[in-house]
Amino acid sequence: MKKVGFIAAAAVLTISFASCKKCHDCHYDDNGTEVEIGELCGDELESAEANGWALQDTVVTVHCEEH
Amino acid sequence: MRLFLIFLFVILGFSAIGQSYEGVVIGNDPLKTPIPFAKIELIDLGKILITDSLGRFVLDEVSAGHLHAHVSANGFDEAHVDIHLNPKVNIEIILFSAHHELDKVLVSNDGRLQRESISNVETHSFNSLNQIATPTLADALENINGVTQSSTGAGISKPVIRGFSGSRVLTYVNSLRIQNQQWGADHGLAVTSLGIGSVEVIKGPASLMYGADAIGGVLYFVDEAYAMKNTFEGSVRTSFNTANMMTTNQGGIKWSKEKLKINAFISHDNAADYTLASGSQLLNSRYKQQAAKISIGYNFKKSVTNFRYNYYSGRIGLPGHTHDSIVDLNSFITETQNRKDNVPAQVISNHFFNLEHKIFLEKHEFLIALGNTNNKLKEHEEKFFFPDININLNNTLGHVKWKYKLHEKFNLTLGTQNMLQFNTNDPIAPEVLVQDARTIDIGTYLLLDFQKGKWRLKTGGRFDRRMIEVADQSTFSFNGINYAAGFSRLEKNADVRMNISSGFRAPTSSELLSDGVHHGSNRYELGNVNLTTEKSVQIDASYALHLSDLELIVNPFVNFLSDFIYINPTDSIIDNRQVFEYSQIENAIMYGSDFGIHYHPHIAHWLHLESSFSTIFAEDQNKTPLALIPQTSINSQIRMNFKMKKKFKIKNVSLQHIYYFKQNRITSFELGTNAFNLLNASLNGAIGDQENLKFSIGARNLLNAEYINHLSNLKHLGIPDIGINGFITIEYSFNGKK
Numbered sequence: 001m002k003k004v005g006f007i008a009a010a011a012v013l014t015i016s017f018a019s020c021k022k023c024h025d026c027h028y029d030d031n032g033t034e035v036e037i038g039e040l041c042g043d044e045l046e047s048a049e050a051n052g053w054a055l056q057d058t059v060v061t062v063h064c065e066e067h
Numbered sequence: 068m069r070l071f072l073i074f075l076f077v078i079l080g081f082s083a084i085g086q087s088y089e090g091v092v093i094g095n096d097p098l099k100t101p102i103p104f105a106k107i108e109l110i111d112l113g114k115i116l117i118t119d120s121l122g123r124f125v126l127d128e129v130s131a132g133h134l135h136a137h138v139s140a141n142g143f144d145e146a147h148v149d150i151h152l153n154p155k156v157n158i159e160i161i162l163f164s165a166h167h168e169l170d171k172v173l174v175s176n177d178g179r180l181q182r183e184s185i186s187n188v189e190t191h192s193f194n195s196l197n198q199i200a201t202p203t204l205a206d207a208l209e210n211i212n213g214v215t216q217s218s219t220g221a222g223i224s225k226p227v228i229r230g231f232s233g234s235r236v237l238t239y240v241n242s243l244r245i246q247n248q249q250w251g252a253d254h255g256l257a258v259t260s261l262g263i264g265s266v267e268v269i270k271g272p273a274s275l276m277y278g279a280d281a282i283g284g285v286l287y288f289v290d291e292a293y294a295m296k297n298t299f300e301g302s303v304r305t306s307f308n309t310a311n312m313m314t315t316n317q318g319g320i321k322w323s324k325e326k327l328k329i330n331a332f333i334s335h336d337n338a339a340d341y342t343l344a345s346g347s348q349l350l351n352s353r354y355k356q357q358a359a360k361i362s363i364g365y366n367f368k369k370s371v372t373n374f375r376y377n378y379y380s381g382r383i384g385l386p387g388h389t390h391d392s393i394v395d396l397n398s399f400i401t402e403t404q405n406r407k408d409n410v411p412a413q414v415i416s417n418h419f420f421n422l423e424h425k426i427f428l429e430k431h432e433f434l435i436a437l438g439n440t441n442n443k444l445k446e447h448e449e450k451f452f453f454p455d456i457n458i459n460l461n462n463t464l465g466h467v468k469w470k471y472k473l474h475e476k477f478n479l480t481l482g483t484q485n486m487l488q489f490n491t492n493d494p495i496a497p498e499v500l501v502q503d504a505r506t507i508d509i510g511t512y513l514l515l516d517f518q519k520g521k522w523r524l525k526t527g528g529r530f531d532r533r534m535i536e537v538a539d540q541s542t543f544s545f546n547g548i549n550y551a552a553g554f555s556r557l558e559k560n561a562d563v564r565m566n567i568s569s570g571f572r573a574p575t576s577s578e579l580l581s582d583g584v585h586h587g588s589n590r591y592e593l594g595n596v597n598l599t600t601e602k603s604v605q606i607d608a609s610y611a612l613h614l615s616d617l618e619l620i621v622n623p624f625v626n627f628l629s630d631f632i633y634i635n636p637t638d639s640i641i642d643n644r645q646v647f648e649y650s651q652i653e654n655a656i657m658y659g660s661d662f663g664i665h666y667h668p669h670i671a672h673w674l675h676l677e678s679s680f681s682t683i684f685a686e687d688q689n690k691t692p693l694a695l696i697p698q699t700s701i702n703s704q705i706r707m708n709f710k711m712k713k714k715f716k717i718k719n720v721s722l723q724h725i726y727y728f729k730q731n732r733i734t735s736f737e738l739g740t741n742a743f744n745l746l747n748a749s750l751n752g753a754i755g756d757q758e759n760l761k762f763s764i765g766a767r768n769l770l771n772a773e774y775i776n777h778l779s780n781l782k783h784l785g786i787p788d789i790g791i792n793g794f795i796t797i798e799y800s801f802n803g804k805k
Contacts, residue, residue, distance in 0.1 A: 022408055024451065049450040063449055065410045066350065066401075067390075 024064040028053055037062060088126040090150075090158025092118050092138060102162060105140035108292055111425060111432075112371050113328065113364050115295045126152070130369040131429045133472070138162060187270045187566070187607045187622065193263050198706065198721050199749040200763050200794050202308050202315075202338075204260040208286070212661040212679040213270050213622075215697040217778035221311055221341045221789055222354030222383040223255040223413075227778060229270050229624070230657055230683050230696045231283020234575050239277075239287045241375060242436040243421040246462050246488065248444055248501075250577045251585065252780050257417055257442065259379065261317060261358045262332040264291035271605040271624060272570025274549040278484050278510040279531045282570035282603045290362055290375070293328035294321035294802070302800035306763075310792035311352070312404065313338035328364040333357075339406035340384075344773035344790035347400040349386050351409050356381030370426040377419040385411040387589065387784050396785050414445040414454065432470040434482075439463050455584075456500055457493035462486055480514040480527075490576055500583040500592065503538035504576040525566075526552040533573040537580060545600045547571035565608040574598040578632055578649045584642050591641040592634065593648040601651070602629045616667050623660040631655045631687075633694065636736045652687045659683035673710075678703040684732065692732040698740060698777045699728040716753045721765075723747040730777040738782055743774035749794075763796040 023041035026048065027034045040048055045064065052059035092105040101122025108115050109126075111134055118124045131152045139145045143162035150158055189211055201207040205216040205224035217232055218224040228236050233252065238245040240258055247257035269277075269285040277285050294300045300321040307314055317334040337355040340348040360377040388411050389398035423436040440462045445454035468482035486508040492499045514527035531547040553566025581594040609622040631652040639646040662680040679702050685693040704723045711717060723746070730740040749765030771791040775782050 022451065024407075046452040049452050063390075064451060065388075065449060066405065066407070 024066075026053075026062045026064040028060040028062050030060075040064065086129065086131065086152075086154055088129065088152050088154070088158055090124050090126065090160065092122045092124070092140065092160045092162060094143065095161050095163045099161075102140045102143065105138060105143075105160075105162065107160070108137040108139075110135050110137060111427065112366060113293055113373065114366065115292055117295065126158070128368045130427060132427050132432070134427070136160070187564075187609065187624070188267055189270070190265060190267045192265045193260060196266070197260075198704075198719070198751070199723055199747045199765055199767070200306065200796050201767075202311075202313060202792070202794070204258060204263070205256050207260065208266065208268075210702070211266075211268055212663055212702070213681050214268060215700075215778060217252060217695070217780060218776065218788075219253045219255075219780040220349060220352035220354075220384065220386045221313075221338060222352065222381075223253055223385075223780075225249070225252075225254070225256050226286060227697060228268065228284035228286075229626070229659070230685055230693075234280055234578075235283035235572060237273075237277050237281045237285045239285065240377065240419065241288070241290055241373070241421060242423050242434070242466060243375070243419060243438040243440065244277075244462070244464055244486070245419065245440055246460055247415075247417065247440075247442040248458065248460055248577070250575050253385070253413070253585075254444070255383070257379065258288055258377075259334065259336075259356065259358045261334045262291050262319060262330065262360050262362075263288050265289045271607055271626060272549075272568045272603045273551075274531070274547065274570040275512055275514065275527050275529050275551040275568065278512075278529070279508055279533055279545075279547060280572045282572040282601065290360075291319075291321075291330060293330055293362070293364055294323040296323050296325055296328075298323060298802060298804050300800065300802040302798055304796065304798040306794060306796035308338070308792055308794045309342075310789050311338040311341035312406070326366045328362075328366075330362040331360070333359045337406060339404050340386075340401065341789045341792075342404070343400065343787050344768075344771045345400075345787075346790075347402055348404045349786060350399055350401040351384040351388060351411070352386040353406045353409065354381060354383040355406070356383075369428065370424060372424045373422070375419075375421040377417070379415070379417040381413075381415045382408060383413045383415065384409055385413065387781050387786060394784075399784060399786055408451065410447045410449055410451060412447050414447065416443045417441065430472040432468075434466065434468040434470075436466040437464070454493075454496055455498045457496035458501065459489075459491045459493075461489045461491070463488075476517055476519050478516040480512075480516070482512050482514075484508070484510045484512075498583050500581055500585055501577045501594075502580045502582075504580065505536045506576065507534045508532070521556050521558060522554065523557070524552075524554045526550070531571070535573075535576055535579070537576070541596070543574075543579060543596075545573035547573070547600060547602075560613050562609070562611040562613075564610075565606075567604065567606050570603045570605075572601045572603075572632075574600070574632060574649075581649070584644055589644065590636075591639075591644045591646045593637075593646055595649040598632060598649060598651060599630050601632050603627065616669050618663070618665040620663040621660065622662070623658075625656065625658040628655040628657065629653065631693075652693075654688040655685065655693055657683060657685040657693070673708045675704075675706040675708070677706075686732075692734060694734040694737050695778060696730070696732065698730040698742075701726045714755060716758070718751045718753055720750050721748065727774075727776070740775060740777035740782070743772055744770065745772060745774070746770050759800055761796075761798045761800070764794070766791060766793045768792055 023039050026037045026040050048062045053062045092102045093099040103120045103122055105118045116124045134150045136148050136150050138160055146162055196207040196210045203224055205226050208214050208226045209216055213229050215227045216224045217227055225232055234250045245257050248254045267287040273281040273285045302319050304317045315336045319332040321330045335357050339353050341352045342348050358379045362375045364373045387399055391398040418441045421438040426433040442460045444458050446456040448455045464486050466484045470480045473479050488506040490504045492503055510531040512529035517524040529549045533545045535543040549569045551568035555564040579594045579596050581592040585592045605626040607624040611620040634647045635650045637646045637648050659682045664678050666676045682699040683696055685696045702725045706719055706721045708719045709717050725745045727743050729742040733739050746769040747767045748769055749763055751763045754760040768791050773787045775787050
């Protein structure tokens with residue numbers, strides 16, 4: 001019974017602390033209109049937040065929070 | 068070096084001598100019947116003893132002197148006793164039959180702090196506060212009369228003691244003072260319920276024992292006791308809350324040898340956005356947090372050492388954020404419940420270290436406590452990878468206390484508490500709310516305690532100095548002199564207590580130096596370098612009646628405040644946010660009372676009826692109400708205890724009703740709050756002869772009431788609190804001997 005307890009605890013904790021790659025749907029504002037960029041993940045998301053999102057001749061600020 | 072060697076020699080010397088003492092635990096009946104298997108917890112030593120079948124026990128390798136013990140046994144009232152260890156006299160502990168088995172909820176004359184403080188102290192085991200399971204520690208503390216909470220969604224909550232919170236309430240975990248930028252209304256309690264055995268609450272100023280900032284009260288959390296010697300215990304616990312689909316998983320293990328004791332705990336909570344009474348979810352009210360703690364204790368013959376480490380990390384969503392040009396409740400809610408990381412959010416990590424050494428001699432008692440706390444707070448407004456605020460608060464603390472028994476009736480306590488604090492901003496964070504600063508606190512206190520017959524008198528004084536050095540070379544210094552005096556008379560069926568105590572609080576660096584956007588509260592905060600120390604003097608009285616089936620308590624108080632610091636909205640706008648500036652009120656007064664009643668009829672020993680009432684009024688010298696004063700409330704509970712002998716047992720069923728009165732005594736920049744009712748219910752049970760498997764099912768806000776607590780930080784946005792919340796908890800525990 002003790003073993004079962006330990007195994008159950010280990011399983012619960014392993015699942016609880018498991019992590020995964022973070023992805024978010026992002027957009028930028030164009031004169032009050034939200035323009036969807038799509039899902040950005042990991043380094044791409046970090047780069048877009050740090051440097052902005054490059055359009056043809058300009059760089060815009062991206063927003064990736066959930067609305 | 069020489070001093071250190073002398074110190075080491077003295078400690079080791081103390082460790083070399085010890086004696087054995089025999090004792091017995093008996094009932095209060097004429098035959099003095101021995102009580103078998105009574106549990107004796109020696110609080111100062113961190114030891115637990117169990118009496119044998121004849122009520123006897125032996126206390127090994129302890130030096131002569133005084134010890135405080137918590138004694139409990141089935142069918143008897145719990146007792147807190149001071150044991151005088153004398154080799155010539157056997158120890159005799161008398162327990163009174165529990166005709167009524169009343170909880171300690173209404174009894175405010177016990178607890179470890181109570182012995183040292185002349186302020187109003189209440190001690191509660193965490194289990195007694197959690198009869199109806201609560202999702203957070205602050206929710207559990209709300210069951211203490213006079214304690215409420217301010218909250219930002221479900222993930223951020225902080226206790227409010229008699230209308231005070233934030234920097235005015237000190238938090239201790241064991242002997243370690245915790246700091247976590249607590250001045251911010253959106254910076255929650257830095258402690259989870261993991262491994263917490265009990266909580267002691269001081270209502271009102273307590274600067275005498277705890278120093279600067281203890282102007283509103285003290286929360287003192289005490290870890291769970293170690294396992295009995297040569298045994299181990301363990302448990303795993305999982306729970307689920309329906310309103311925010313929150314899972315909580317905890318595990319703990321306790322292991323004790325003859326002298327070495329170890330406790331270790333770990334937990335993980337994960338909550339999605341919470342469901343409102345309407346059925347929609349509050350966007351970004353999600354949170355997740357991890358905590359771990361380890362305690363290592365070692366008993367010498369005349370001293371005991373404890374090392375403790377607590378870790379916490381959390382990502383807490385900040386609801387109430389929108390880009391909508393026209394803002395209403397729909398701007399903040401969603402129909403899709405989510406738990407994915409989002410922004411705005413707080414990302415917090417805490418590391419708390421604490422090393423304490425207690426030495427017990429016949430007439431002397433020493434405490435040396437050293438600690439370090441590190442709180443890292445990041446506030447992300449719109450970016451996941453780049454926090455707008457990234458601030459680190461590091462505290463190093465030292466406390467030395469000497470207690471001396473001057474005479475059979477007199478005790479003297481002399482102590483010094485010191486703190487060195489560094490507030491450091493990450494230079495690449497785009498915003499700085501509070502400048503880099505170094506704070507030094509130095510405090511010295513003296514306490515005298517006199518006891519004769521049923522009377523007990525205490526008095527003392529303290530001097531404190533706080534120095535703040537800011538990165539821009541400006542410096543601030545504040546001094547405080549505080550006192551406290553009080554008496555109590557403990558009769559068999561009644562207690563009377565009265566005390567007067569003062570407190571002071573030097574302005575925090577945030578109140579002096581803030582100059583930036585505070586995303587958690589969505590405003591621009593401006594400090595005020597002209598602030599002076601805020602002072603308080605409280606007169607507190609209590610009368611408690613203890614009959615065999617009825618307990619009553621009334622506890623009125625009045626608190627005179629001067630130079631009260633508050634944050635005041637201005638007409639200015641900076642960075643599209645309203646500017647709030649710190650200011651001071653010359654004089655203010657807070658007064659109110661707590662009442663409690665607990666009835667346990669003889670004709671129905673399985674039934675407990677409890678009710679408590681708490682009310683506070685606060686106004687300045689112009690009779691203008693102070694902001695954010697809790698609603699008056701009545702908290703009533705019916706509990707039915709069952710003694711089943713089957714393998715599947717229902718232990719108790721509880722029904723709780725809380726009525727919050729309307730709050731219309733408000734400032735010009737506050738909104739009033741309507742009255743509301745909350746109904747909570749639970750069923751607690753166990754499975755197995757040893758009750759190794761325990762379960763609890765129930766619901767909070769059973770009527771699915773739509774309400775907004777007056778102290779909710781989302782009230783101005785019209786965002787209601789959590790709707791009906793069903794819960795289930797399962798805990799498996801095991802133990803054994805080595």
